[in-house]
Amino acid sequence: MLAALPLVAGIAFAQETNQDGVGMEQQRSIEQGVFGTLPDGSEVALYTLTNAQGARLSVTPYGGIIVALEVPDAEGEFEDVVLGFDRLEDYLSPAYRQVNPYFGALIGRYGNRIAGGEFTLDGKVHALPTNDGDNHLHGGDQGFDRRLWKAETVEDERGVGLILTLTSPDGDQGYPGELQARVRYTLSDDNAVIVDYQATSDATTPVNLTQHSYFNLDGVSGGRADGADILDHRLMINADAFTPVDEGLIPTGELRSVAQTPFDFRESMAIGKRIEADNTQLARGQGYDHNFVLDRDGLDENELVTAARLEAGHSGRVMEVLTTEPGLQFYSGNFLDGSLTGKGGTTYGHRFGLALETQHFPDSPNQPDFPSTLLQSGETYQSQTRYVFSTNSTTDSSETTLN
Known part of the structure; x- marks a missing residue:
């Protein structure tokens, strides 16, 4: 978690061909517009990043939310594949807050659940807001998903990007230490969305940052009828085990084999095939809402591993998720x-959509056998996740480069 992260190799501009077969270079671009206004009068921007292939990523500094992501299907048609809203007001509405699905948001300080809304550090109990029954979820009711981050655009050999920074003061949502968080979104010219996380603190504190986009690779508007879902998407998860949960969706501490269970996605399978199986864990999550223990055998903590591969039911779009994290939360949109x-x-x-959240395990501050999420003063938290988009007609997962 503390070592230097891999960088994307130098990327050339893509080429189109005109009617004479002559290559034409497409230019990257970064556009800034107004997305809306917060209740305190703060104006909120929307940044749209376009790569050399024509793919587009739209991000707002409010919550670090990925608002839209347009990538091509097998026929070269671009369509948005993430859930979200056209207006900032919809992210602030009571209806949204009641369901609170965290569409596209950056999550912190701690992604996922902490049991009982507390943890003990150096003999001191730290009380956290309980916003999920008796538990603390996704950093609390005023987590990083509800903050206005500072934004700076960047363009370099990696692609077009947006750097977001946030200061979380000591005691914020009950967490110790002043935390300086930095997240960079990059849209590369090979249609990858790269998320680099970095944080420092002046006191020991748990940190577990993640990205909470919901994906529907057949497209979230336009050609699909209302009510369509992701059950015909095929999913592979590179995990031999998962962390079973109790009735409050808190891990029991066990690492359970996926073998001969509905949680075995080691071979690609339609999500809907076993989601209604008679299984206690599926009943507790009302579907899939579980952390998978990624197969990282032989890898350093800063090396990328293929965590998952998602294939659309109809469009031919494919998304591979690569990460330096040890876990992946697969959430099948059960509460939409x-x-x-x-x-x-x-x-x-x-x-209608699903989330694949790269992470350390839920409730790690209370589970000493899980990988530690403690960030010490003087150290730097670093993590990287890539969402790599292709189509079935052009790319096989074995050809993915992790340079």
Whole structure:
């Protein structure tokens, strides 16, 4: 977690061909517009990054939210593949807060759940807000997803990017130490969204940052009817074990083999094939809402591993998730209930999108056998996740380069 992270190799501009077959260079771009205004009067921007292939990533500094991500299908048609809203006001609405799905947001200080809303550090009990029953979820009711981050654009050999920074003061949501967080989003010219996380603190504190986008690779508006879901997407997860949960979705501490269970995604399988199986763990999550223990045997903590591969049911789009993290939370959109209307007037019904959240394990501050999430003063937290987009007609997962 503390070592230097890999960089993307130098990227050339893509080429189009005109009617005479002559290559034409497409130019990257970064556009800034106004997304809306917060209740305190603060104006919130929207940054749209376009790569040399024509893919587009739109991010707002409010919550570090990925608002839109347009990538091509097997026919070369671009469509948005992440859930979200056209207006900032919709992210602030009571209806959204009631469901609170964290569409596209940066999560911190601690992604996922902490049991009982507390942890003990150096003999002191730190009380946290309980915003998920008796538990603390995704950094609290005023987590990083509800903060206005500072933003700076960047363009370099890695691609077009946006650097977001945030200061979380000592005691913020109950966490010790002043934390300086830095997240860089990069859209590379080979259609990868790269998320680099970095943080420092002046006192020991748990840190577990993640990205909470919901994906539907068949597109979230336009050609698909309201009510469509992701059950026909095929998913591979590179994990021999998962962390089973109790009734409050807190890990029991066990690392359980996925073999002969509905949690075995080591071979690509339709998500809907076993989601309704008679299984206690599926019943507790009302579907998949579990942490998978990624197979990182022989890898250093700063090396990328392929965590998952997701294939659309119809469009031919493929997304591979690579990460330096030890865990992956697969959430199948179980609590989407049709009460939210997203971009283009699309109703987000049951399991319309899914989240693949790279992370350290839930409740690690209370589970000494789990990988530690403690960041010491003087150290630097670093993590990287890549979402690599392709189509079935052009790319095989074995050809992915982790340079």
